Amino acid sequence: xxxxxxxxxxxxxxxxxxxxxxxxxxxxxxxxxxxxxxxxxxxxxxxxxxxxxxxxxxxxxxxxxxxxxxxxxxxxxxxxxxxxxxxxxxxxxxxxxxxxxxxxxxxxxxxxxxxxxxxxxxxxxxxxxxxxxxxxxxxxxxxxxxxxxxxxxxxxxxxxxxxxxxxxxxxxxxxxxxxxxxxxxxxxxxxxxxxxxxxxxxxxxxxxxxxxxxxxxxxxxxxxxxxxxxxxxxxxxxxxxxxxxxxxxxxxxxxxxxxxxxxx
Amino acid sequence: xxxxxxxxxxxxxxxxxxxxxxxxxxxxxxxxxxxxxxxxxxxxxxxxxxxxxxxxxxxxxxxxxxxxxxxxxxxxxxxxxxxxxxxxxxxxxxxxxxxxxxxxxxxxxxxxxxxxxxxxxxxxxxxxxxxxxxxxxxxxxxxxxxxxxxxxxxxxxxxxxxxxxxxxxxxxxxxxxxxxxxxxxxxxxxx
Numbered sequence: 001x002x003x004x005x006x007x008x009x010x011x012x013x014x015x016x017x018x019x020x021x022x023x024x025x026x027x028x029x030x031x032x033x034x035x036x037x038x039x040x041x042x043x044x045x046x047x048x049x050x051x052x053x054x055x056x057x058x059x060x061x062x063x064x065x066x067x068x069x070x071x072x073x074x075x076x077x078x079x080x081x082x083x084x085x086x087x088x089x090x091x092x093x094x095x096x097x098x099x100x101x102x103x104x105x106x107x108x109x110x111x112x113x114x115x116x117x118x119x120x121x122x123x124x125x126x127x128x129x130x131x132x133x134x135x136x137x138x139x140x141x142x143x144x145x146x147x148x149x150x151x152x153x154x155x156x157x158x159x160x161x162x163x164x165x166x167x168x169x170x171x172x173x174x175x176x177x178x179x180x181x182x183x184x185x186x187x188x189x190x191x192x193x194x195x196x197x198x199x200x201x202x203x204x205x206x207x208x209x210x211x212x213x214x215x216x217x218x219x220x221x222x223x224x225x226x227x228x229x230x231x232x233x234x235x236x237x238x239x240x241x242x243x244x245x246x247x248x249x250x251x252x253x254x255x256x257x258x259x260x261x262x263x264x
Numbered sequence: 265x266x267x268x269x270x271x272x273x274x275x276x277x278x279x280x281x282x283x284x285x286x287x288x289x290x291x292x293x294x295x296x297x298x299x300x301x302x303x304x305x306x307x308x309x310x311x312x313x314x315x316x317x318x319x320x321x322x323x324x325x326x327x328x329x330x331x332x333x334x335x336x337x338x339x340x341x342x343x344x345x346x347x348x349x350x351x352x353x354x355x356x357x358x359x360x361x362x363x364x365x366x367x368x369x370x371x372x373x374x375x376x377x378x379x380x381x382x383x384x385x386x387x388x389x390x391x392x393x394x395x396x397x398x399x400x401x402x403x404x405x406x407x408x409x410x411x412x413x414x415x416x417x418x419x420x421x422x423x424x425x426x427x428x429x430x431x432x433x434x435x436x437x438x439x440x441x442x443x444x445x446x447x448x449x450x451x452x453x454x455x
Contacts, residue, residue, distance in 0.1 A: 012435040013416045017351045018409035020417065042335045047442055049302075049343035051395060051410060053388035056301035062314050063292055066321050070285055220286045222268075249279050250286065 002026040007037055015044035156182065156190045167192070168241050170260035178260050179225075181241055191221075191228035196259060199223035199245060206246045208254055209238030220250035238264055273338035281328040288325055295339050296321070299346045306350035306413055316349045347410070354413035387445075394444040395437075402437030405430050 170179040183189040205221040242261040279287035304313035
């Protein structure tokens with residue numbers, strides 16, 4: 001076992017990943033029980049990362065590649081969405097939350113494979129008869145773009161000019177059209193226009209596709225959606241698109257108010 | 265999606281823990297360029313750097329609890345992982361043989377939060393300036409270790425110096441860099 005002084009001599013090299021594997025293991029073991037060295041190493045790592053901090057343009061398609069593998073790598077768990085800490089909340093609070101959440105998702109790794117729930121309608125409204133299931137990872141649809149690249153007018157127009165596109169009109173409970181999407185044969189889709197009312201900062205709109213009778217999240221749209229892009233990688237086209245109101249951050253399952261829905 | 269602009273990195277990681285792809289996408293948007301940039305700099309290969317970037321973000325997706333916000337920034341966490349993985353690849357012979365020179369220009373990208381982005385890049389500029397101001401032998405040892413992925417033992421062989429000397433140069437150089445940063449008022453260097 002490496003002693004404190006020897007470990008201290010190697011911390012700088014450790015922060016640069018310039019020690020041999022065996023040494024790294026020993027140093028890690030030491031710092032795990034030596035707060036002083038841990039603090040020193042954290043500071044050196046911060047310094048080292050600043051040394052290598054330059055920003056490059058990201059390659060086209062890299063995010064799509066990552067996003068397409070999210071579902072296959074992790075079994076989905078149905079986790080009750082905890083209320084989010086306010087922006088700027090203490091780091092320790094956030095870390096504790098991450099730990100508890102990951103513990104929760106690890107504890108119920110299989111529940112997400114086939115859950116069926118219903119949309120919960122607004123207070124006075126009747127429960128909507130939409131059978132919903134969480135489509136797992138390996139199955140069908142992955143939200144790809146979302147926050148990354150909002151669809152601009154040109155992209156939307158190009159989609160509308162693409163042969164084989166479908167326009168999906170979403171209506172609210174009063175049968176008023178309040179959102180319109182365009183979907184392309186290759187699975188991409190964009191919000192064309194929306195008159196969805198602005199939500200409070202605690203809520204967000206979330207878009208769902210119904211695939212084989214089950215709802216699949218296509219992404220969180222924000223509380224005042226204007227630019228939304230998504231990609232379906234399913235071999236089965238969705239039979240409907242729906243928008244729900246969820247707590248900020250979204251949900252794995254549509255659990256709150258249905259704002260609009262429309263058949264594809 | 266504008267909402268996420270105001271969400272802190274720590275909170276985004278918490279959302280990732282709830283399998284929120286949009287949160288991961290936002291983290292990628294904020295820090296992906298830096299993760300990719302560092303991997304590319306170490307590997308001199310865009311394709312391998314893409315592999316590293318993909319692996320780092322999938323790792324965050326699968327193990328968000330590994331990030332401890334009390335120990336440093338998310339960018340630092342991701343860059344540390346990116347560098348470690350890139351160095352692993354460099355140290356494998358197959359990767360080393362495939363290294364190629366690439367003078368691709370770097371372009372700073374407008375980011376999630378201009379203040380954060382500007383701060384990160386300013387810190388990087390200060391650190392890189394501090395590196396340039398180091399005595400030649402210390403700067404060389406750090407560059408060979410960090411940007412070329414060599415261990416201090418390998419650096420000692422390359423420079424034909426005793427291992428202890430190289431350890432000292434790296435340690436003294438890092439301390440000196442931190443001192444320069446503290447003197448210039450860059451708080452991020454203090455700990």
